[in-house]
Structures are given as C-alpha cells and as structure tokens.
Amino acid sequence: MxxxxxxxxxxxxxxxxxxxxxxxxxxxxxxxxxxxxxxxxxxxxxxxxxxxxxxxxxxxxxxxxxxxxxxxxxxxxxxxxxxxxxxxxxxxxxxxxxxxxxxxxxxxxxxxxxxxxxxxxxxxxxxxxxxxxxxxxxxxxxxxxxxxxxxxxxxxxxxxxxxxxxxxxxxxxxxxxxxxVADYAELMERLFDFDAIRKLIAGGFRLSFDAMHAVTGPYAHDILERRLGAPAGTVTNGTPLPDFGGHHPDPNMVHAHALFDRMFGSDAPDFGAASDGDGDRNLILGRNIFVTPSDSLAALAANAHLAPGYAGGLKGIARSMPTSGAADRVAHALGLPLHETPTGWKFFGNLLDAGMATICGEESAGTGSDHVREKDGLWAVLLWLNILAVRGESVAAIMAGHWARFGRNYYARHDYEGLETAAAEQLVSELRAALPALPGRTTGSLTVAGADEFEYLDPVDGSLSRGQGLRLQFEGGARIVFRLSGTGTSGATLRVYLERYEGPDGVLDAETPAALADLIAAADHLAGIPRHTGRTAPTVIT
Known part of the structure; x- marks a missing residue:
C-alpha cells in the first residue's frame, strides 16, 4: 500500500x-x-x-x-x-x-x-x-x-x-x-582493439591503475586484468570502500601521489592511470610525464581514428570554456567543428545527441565520447592504451610529437578550497564590476586585450546560460579564467585557470610553473586573491 x-x-x-x-x-x-x-x-x-x-x-x-x-x-x-x-x-x-x-x-x-x-x-x-x-x-x-x-x-x-x-x-x-560491469565491459570491447592491447601487454608493456578504493575497482579488475591480461596487482586500491580508505578519490598529483611517485620513480611502469569516486574522471601518466587533462583531450582527439570505434572519424570536438585551447588546434587541423560550452557535462548532451560532436572533455579530468552521455575515466584509459598499442611509442614520445605538430598550451588550474563563501563571492563581484575597465591595463609584462563574462547559447535547443566564468584575454593570446565551483559541499572553491600558448617552433619543454609565472602574478593582482581570501597559495594545483 x-x-x-x-x-x-x-x-x-x-x-x-x-x-x-x-x-x-x-x-x-x-x-x-x-x-x-x-x-x-x-x-x-x-x-x-x-x-x-x-x-x-x-x-x-x-x-x-x-x-x-x-x-x-x-x-x-x-x-x-x-x-x-x-x-x-x-x-x-x-x-x-x-x-x-x-x-x-x-x-x-x-x-x-x-x-x-x-x-x-x-x-x-x-x-x-x-x-x-x-x-x-x-x-x-x-x-x-x-x-x-x-x-x-x-x-x-x-x-x-x-x-x-x-x-x-x-x-x-x-x-x-x-x-x-558486464554491459559496460562489452561496450568497451566494441569500441577498442582489445587484441592489440593484449599483445602490447603480453610483450612486456607495464601499466598501473589506481582505483582509489572507489567504484572503478571492479571494472578495472575485470577489463584490465581479466580481459586484457594485465598481471594481478596492476590494479591497486581496487576494492570500493564507503570511506575510500580514508583518502580523497580525486585523481590528481595531490591525492594520487602514490601513483605519481611510482610513475616518476626509478623503475616506473610504461603507463599509469587513475579514476575518481564515481569513475567519470581520469588521470593519465607516462613514465616521467604527466599529461594534463586538456592535453589528453587534444591527443585523444588527434589519434582516436586508431581505435575501431572511431575509425570513421569524428563529427566534432567539444570542450568546456575553462579547458585549454589545445583541442581547438586539433579541430582546426582536422577540419572539424569545435564547440565551447560551460562547465558541466550536461551541456555536451545536446551536441552529442544532435550528432555535432564525438569527443568531449573538461579540464577537470573528464573526457568522453558519444558512446554514453557522461565523461568516462576507464574509456579514456582504454583509448590511450589502444593508441599506444597501434603507435608503438611511449606516452612522452606521443606528446612530444603532438606539441611539435600543434604547439603547446601551457596550462594549470589553481583551486582555492574551503573559502568563506561571502569572501569568494565578493572577489567575483568586484572583478565582474571591473571587467569593462580592464582592457588596456598592464600588469607586469602582460596587457589585457579583452575581458568578459562567458555565456552560452545552446545551438541545439536555443537555451541561454549566463554567468559561466570571468575571462581575461591578454595580448599575445594568454588568458585567465575565474570561476566559483559548483561541486563542493561546504564553503566555496575559487578556480583560477591559467593558459599560455607556445607555437610549434617555440619552447615546448619548459616547466609549467615557470611558463605561467607572469599569469599567476597577474591573477593575484587583478582579482585581489590574497586580499579577499587571505591565501598566498592555492590549495591544489592541477
């Protein structure tokens, strides 16, 4: 009843x-x-x-x-x-x-x-x-x-x-x-060349996947170890636990530090990866190299045709606005449309349903395709493995070749977590009010060329989404984006996105903090981050 x-x-x-x-x-x-x-x-x-x-x-x-x-x-x-x-x-x-x-x-x-x-x-x-x-x-x-x-x-x-x-x-x-697991694993077998990946692993290729005691453990054990033949122990922290083993299931250099240590150690595996609490995010590492989510999106889009599920080519590429422009350069080279959306996977759904995009990604470690309507951590790992199996090169070599062809978007996200909500909102409010006066203003070696607040007109249903991030564009093409995150549960998180492009003939092997040093200083100065938050450094850098 x-x-x-x-x-x-x-x-x-x-x-x-x-x-x-x-x-x-x-x-x-x-x-x-x-x-x-x-x-x-x-x-x-x-x-x-x-x-x-x-x-x-x-x-x-x-x-x-x-x-x-x-x-x-x-x-x-x-x-x-x-x-x-x-x-x-x-x-x-x-x-x-x-x-x-x-x-x-x-x-x-x-x-x-x-x-x-x-x-x-x-x-x-x-x-x-x-x-x-x-x-x-x-x-x-x-x-x-x-x-x-x-x-x-x-x-x-x-x-x-x-x-x-x-x-x-x-x-x-x-x-x-x-x-x-079964339906998902069968879908992955239809998309990727499991035989090629099996041969890669059987030939001595070593990988390490950290499931972070979260949901992807059973999926990774079944797909990586059972179906693809990776040795037992390839998947670490593979049992989902109600408290994730007391750890934070966010696949980044802070919370997946054990994997980073392994991949930058003296006997590093060839490939390392991790996923988050619910399995929709990914972390990609090669031996002695971290592939940023923005670069991973671009590299996957450039090489997706090597996997059977994408052999016919892509319909388009979509990225969230704060994600770096690395994917834009791939789209341009391949003659594909590039769609820039607000943060949030729901904005990709209309594009995928309308057949306007095949691969989508966000700088927050989320990448996916039209096989489902969510970002997908293991999907990204398997596409990387398929590419590595076909190309026969290391992760570092693939990324070096990518930058030599498309140039490099030096990029980082600085998160200021657990801020007083009122202070964070005041920072954004003041910066928003200052936007009209910022063009032409110089800070350090940088001059502001444009400043606005991003809004998105959905090309499929005509809906308009306002207030999607404050953007500062600098002469020469560098930019800074400021957003308050909508994924926290207490306080406020300020996300600051920093990006500078270096062409194929430029310096492609600089350390990211050094490449972005002037932008970091400009963000602090123009937004008054220390003044509003009392913080002199971000909580997490990705």
Missing amino acids: TLTIATTPYIDQKPGTSGLRKKVRVFQQARYAENFVQSVFDVLDDFAGQTLVVGGDGRFLNRDVIQTVIRMAAANGFGRVLVGLGGILSTPAASNIIRTYAAFGGLILSASHNPGGPNEDFGIKYNIGNGGPAPERITDAIHARSMVIDRYLTVDILDVDLDRLGETQVAGMVVEVIDP
Missing part, C-alpha cells in the same frame, strides 16, 4: 553542476533525501510502468538511500528498477545501462571526486533517458518543487537484497539486481 508522508521543505536543495551534494549529516536529516527524490519524481511526466536505473559509487549512505529510492519508485508508479550488485554502478556505466535498456532515467548516488565517510560527502543526481545529466530546465524545476514540497510517497517493505543477482517484486514493481 502506498503511504503518503507529510513533510516540509528544506531550502538548500538546489542542484549544482552535478546534482545535489551535501555532507552526509545533511542527508541524514529526517526526510532530506526523501524530499529531494520526491521533488525529482514530481517534475517528471509519463513514467508510469517505466524503468528507473539506480546505483552509486559505494560511498557511505549509498545502500541506505538506494533502499529509500526503491520504496519511493514503487510508490510513485515505476514498473521496474535496475540496480547494480552491491549498489555499485559507475556513472558512465549507469549512463550506458539507461541507454542499453531504454530506461526512463536514473538516479546516480555519488559526490564524484569528493571524500566519503560518515563525516564527508554524499550526492544525488538525476540522469534523463539519453543517459546524460538532467538539463537546467529540469534541475531548475526540481529546485522549485523542493521549495514547496509538502509530502512524499513510499511503501512499507523490507530492504531488497542488493548482494544477490536476480529479480524481486516490491509492491507490484520489479527490482532487478544486475551485474554492474
């Missing part, structure tokens, strides 16, 4: 760029998760009898909220729920499941690269029927509904056994616990 439970709104349930993310203790408040899930269901139409996909990255609270979603899905009229074994589904795998089984949509339970555990972070986001994150018109409607919600629907049943494959009846609805 359906139960109607009275509730009152919470005023803090506005989804960010990747759904609703809060501290676990916030989600543990009475009716908090229920309010948000019901708000999602209330703004959707015509899902009676349809299929809902549910799963997450295994973080603390994952199993509890899955049981809540199952009960509420039954009460609201869904006909079927597909849930990953143990509650596990990586974000790209969930997108694939939605598409493969023609589901109405899905709820992905994750806070991505944020830490997990009783005192850390949790999140929920809704993905639509194309497998991608809900567009702003839906997330805005969810937020509006959450502000007035007065009831939610549920059923009173025992918990579903999430650790046994098969079907269960729940108040007239079918719940099927599925293998979370």
